[in-house]
Amino acid sequence: MKDLISNSIYFGFLISIIGYEIGLLLKKKFKKAFFNPLLVSIIFIISFLLIFQIDYESYYNGAKYLSYLLTPATVCLSIPLYQQLTLLKNNYKAILGGIFSGVLTSLTSILILSKMFALTQEQYITLLPKSITTAIGIGVSEELGGIVTLTVATIILTGILGNILAETICKIFRIQEPVAKGVAIGTSSHAIGTAKAMEIGEIEGAMSSLAIAVAGLITVVAASIYANFI
Known part of the structure; x- marks a missing residue:
C-alpha cells in the first residue's frame, strides 16, 4: 500500500x-x-x-x-484592482505611502529581533522576505544567501497568521477605512492574507492585491540594503 x-x-x-x-x-x-x-x-x-x-x-x-498554478493565481489578483482603478487614482499617495511604511516596518522589526536574539546573517536574511509572496520571496532569499526552505515556511506562516488575525487586529485598532484595511493586509501577509481581504470586501481585496505587487518590488530593493546591517 x-x-x-x-x-x-x-x-x-x-x-x-x-x-x-x-x-x-x-x-x-x-x-x-x-x-x-x-x-x-x-x-x-x-x-x-x-x-x-x-x-x-x-x-x-x-x-x-x-x-x-501559484504565479497565474497571483496574476489573477489584478482583476479586482482593475475594477477599483478610480479609487486607486484618487488615493495613490496614501496607498503607496502605506505600502512603503509597511515594508520598512517589517524589515526593521526583523532587524531588531535578529539582533536581540543574536541570529546569524544567514538566519537574518532568511527572514527578510517573510511578508512578500512566495514567488518573489524565494528569489530574494536565494540572491542574498538565505535558507530558501525556511524562507518559504516563514512566508506561509506569516500569511496564515495574517489571514487568521486580520479582522481582529483591524477591530482592535479601529481601522474601518476599506483602503487602509486592504493595504495593511496585503503588505503584511501577501496572497494568503489577500484571500481574507477579499472575504471582507471588494475594495479591501483590490487594495490588498495591489499591495502584494508593490510590497514585493520594494522589498527586493530594500532587503538588499538591510542585508548589510548584520
Whole structure:
C-alpha cells in the first residue's frame, strides 16, 4: 500500500486537495478563523506522511504541479484592482505611502529581533522576505544567501497568521477605512492574507492585491540594503 501511494504521480496532488477541502468544511461548520484551510491542509498532510511513513520527495512528485498554478493565481489578483482603478487614482499617495511604511516596518522589526536574539546573517536574511509572496520571496532569499526552505515556511506562516488575525487586529485598532484595511493586509501577509481581504470586501481585496505587487518590488530593493546591517 505504501509503495503504491509513494509511486503514484497523483498522490501529492490528491492529498493536498483533500486536506484543503477538509479545511474548508471545518471552517464552514465552525466559522472559526483558526480553521484556516491552508493551515488545516498543512497539518493534515504532515500527519498523513508521518503516519504512513512516506517521504517528502514522494509527496512532492505530485504536489509540485499545484505549485505551477501559484504565479497565474497571483496574476489573477489584478482583476479586482482593475475594477477599483478610480479609487486607486484618487488615493495613490496614501496607498503607496502605506505600502512603503509597511515594508520598512517589517524589515526593521526583523532587524531588531535578529539582533536581540543574536541570529546569524544567514538566519537574518532568511527572514527578510517573510511578508512578500512566495514567488518573489524565494528569489530574494536565494540572491542574498538565505535558507530558501525556511524562507518559504516563514512566508506561509506569516500569511496564515495574517489571514487568521486580520479582522481582529483591524477591530482592535479601529481601522474601518476599506483602503487602509486592504493595504495593511496585503503588505503584511501577501496572497494568503489577500484571500481574507477579499472575504471582507471588494475594495479591501483590490487594495490588498495591489499591495502584494508593490510590497514585493520594494522589498527586493530594500532587503538588499538591510542585508548589510548584520
